[in-house]
Amino acid sequence: MKRVHVYIGGRVQGVFFRAETRRAAKQFHLYGWVRNLPDGRVEALFEGEDKNIDEMIKWCHIGPPAARVDNVVFREEPYTGEFSDFTIEYY
Numbered sequence: 432m433k434r435v436h437v438y439i440g441g442r443v444q445g446v447f448f449r450a451e452t453r454r455a456a457k458q459f460h461l462y463g464w465v466r467n468l469p470d471g472r473v474e475a476l477f478e479g480e481d482k483n484i485d486e487m488i489k490w491c492h493i494g495p496p497a498a499r500v501d502n503v504v505f506r507e508e509p510y511t512g513e514f515s516d517f518t519i520e521y522y
Contacts, residue, residue: 435477441498446497461479
């Protein structure tokens, strides 16, 4: 099991990035949250199986059709298992 904290930059707000991230995370059986940041980026925290996390990070490099992802920065953190769902959070 793995946990990653992800920051996505580019045209990622106002393009359904959070909703599509939640949909993709649920498809990959991941837990955690996603939210918009005041600086225009999207931040997400994913927990789940290693291979599913890897697929989700690949997805983050593309995003939904209206998005333009310029960069994705992520770091692994210790897995906690604290989540039971994947939610949209508000900063």
